[in-house]
Amino acid sequence: MALSSNQQSESERLWTRSFISLTISAFLLFLNLHMLLSTFSSYVKNEFAASDLQVSLVTSVFAGAAILTRFLAAGLLRKMSPNVLLLVGLVIAATATVLNSVAGSVEALLLVRAVYGIGFGIGSTLLPTFASRIIPIRRMGEGIGYFGLSSSLAMSIGPMIGLNVMREYGFTPLTLIGMTAVLMMFPLLLLTRAFPPIRPAKPTEKPHHSSHQLQGEGRSKAKQRPAFNRGLVFPALLNMILAITYSGLLSFIALFGEFVHLEQVGLFFLFNAVTIVLIRPVSGRIFDTKGHAAVLIPAALLVIASMLVLSFTTTLPLLVLSALLYGLGFGAIQPTLQAWMLRISKPEQYGAANSMFYNSMDFGVAVGAVLLGAIASRTDYAVMYRYSAGFMGMFLLCYLGVQLVKQTRRSKHKAHINDTSSIDTPSSS
Structure with a gap:
């Protein structure tokens, strides 16, 4: 019994070596992304005399390729090991990062x-999938929350690092730092053996026709x-x-800083990171106890206020x-x-839910890069951020x-049940 108890305790552990390695790796990958993404607008504009539309295409082309790749990932997983596929993806990301500095035209970039x-x-597809496979089922919400904090921190710290390195040392050293961040993931993942034992399904396997599964679920294929x-x-x-509002910050805040003559515009992401770290555990507990409405309504008002304040910003x-409000x-x-999407999903759907979450982002x-870039080109960056508040x-x-429609439907359904119940109940004589 003691051995069984120890095994059960071990299976419920969240902060295992593999989980920590995967979380740090996700942070490094997203750090690489956001360090460079925040600097591309000023780099492309100054290096190639590009228009706002061309600047926005640098962001949108990357995002489009990432989204398409996630849709194709399922087919790739049937043909090769997920572990090998992840390593190939990281090699591609590291190589492309350093090639940014040698691209000689907007088209090449x-x-x-x-x-x-x-x-x-x-x-970004396989790391959260690996993490979800090693997180104990009973602690899935908590585990995904901590794992997601890695990307949130990178989204806040990365732009600040990128803008400062770009200003002090230039774009080429920044790409080398970005490549180093990805390369650091290789020893971290390999030496800690962070890869869970995932076996790609064979073409001959037909798991959906398994009689054991049908009996275990107690339902027919039609149901x-x-x-x-x-x-x-x-x-x-x-x-x-x-994400449209965040795109306006990533793509154009460096240019906005030049527009309003603020040299330390990168501090936006520092103070943004502080409030993100503070609010995440609190918002998670509120969501668990009171539902998503108690979080989303006040938080949306905070983002609106942040964008409006930013649009009128001329001082530090x-x-x-604005940064503190946006971080909150x-x-x-x-x-x-993300927790809402996972809560309404079955465990076997966590991978699809995470993929859809990141794809929508x-x-x-x-x-946002294209739309807000078009707005900025016709007006200015201050007006653009007022449009972000509108979004x-x-x-x-x-x-x-949607909440009002759902509540109305529930009220009608409840009234219908009450009416039916009163009709079916015989009156007392």
């Missing part, structure tokens, strides 16, 4: 960004739950809208205030949406509208 998107798409969970669509849509204190809002919304970044207003209206 777009090609390199597309190749990088392939490598990043593979890495099996479809692989695609339609409930994921709405939170993914909200995540995409949120206003920039810091973004840091609460993003993990809540990348799609929002791509759409978060749309986020809030969509959420409230």
Whole structure:
């Protein structure tokens, strides 16, 4: 009995060596992404005299390639080991990172960004999939929350590092630092044996026709739950809208700093990171006890306030205030949406839910870069951030509208049940 108890305790451990390695690796991968993504706008504009539309394409091409790669990942996994596929993806990402500095034209840079998107798409799909396979089922929400903190921190710290390195040393040293961040993942993953034992399914295997599975689930094939969970669509849509506002920060805040003559605009991401770290555990507990409405509504208002403050910013204190507000809002919304998507999914759907979460984020970044870039080219960066506030207003209206419709349907259904019950109940004489 003692051995069984120890084994059970071991199986419930979250902070294993593999989980820590995968979490740090995810941080390094996203750090590589956001260090460079935040600097591309000023680099492309100054190096190639590019238009705002061309600047936005640098972001959108990468995101489009990452999204397409995630859709193709399932087919690739049937043909090769997931462990090998991850290593190949990381090699592609590291190589493309350093090639950014030798691209001699906007067209060549777009090609390199597309190749990088392939490598990043593979890495950002398999790392959370590996993590979800080693997190104890009972602690899945907690584990995914901590794992997701790695990308949130990278999204906040990366731009600050990238902008400072770019200003002090230039773009080429920045690409070398970015490549180093990816290369650090190889010994981390290999020496700690962070890869879980995942075996790709053989073409001859037909797991859906297994009589054992049908008996265990106690249902026929006709009644099996479809692989695609339609409930994921709405939170993914909200995540995409949120990502549009983040895209405006990633793609254009360096240019906005030049526009309003603020040299320390990179501090936005530092103060943003502080509030993200503070709010994430709090928002998670609120979500667990009171549901997503208690988090999403006030957090959306905070993001709206942040974008409005930023649009009127001409001094460092206003920039810091905007960053603090955005960190509180973004840091609460993003993990809540991911936890919401996981909560309405079965364990075997976690991979699809995570993939859809990251795809919606990348799609929002791509759409936001093009859309906000077009707005900035016709107006200015301050007006562009007011449009970002408008997108978060749309986020809030969509959420409230859907919640109102659901509540109305529940009320009608409850009234119908009460009416039916009163009819069926015989009156007392």
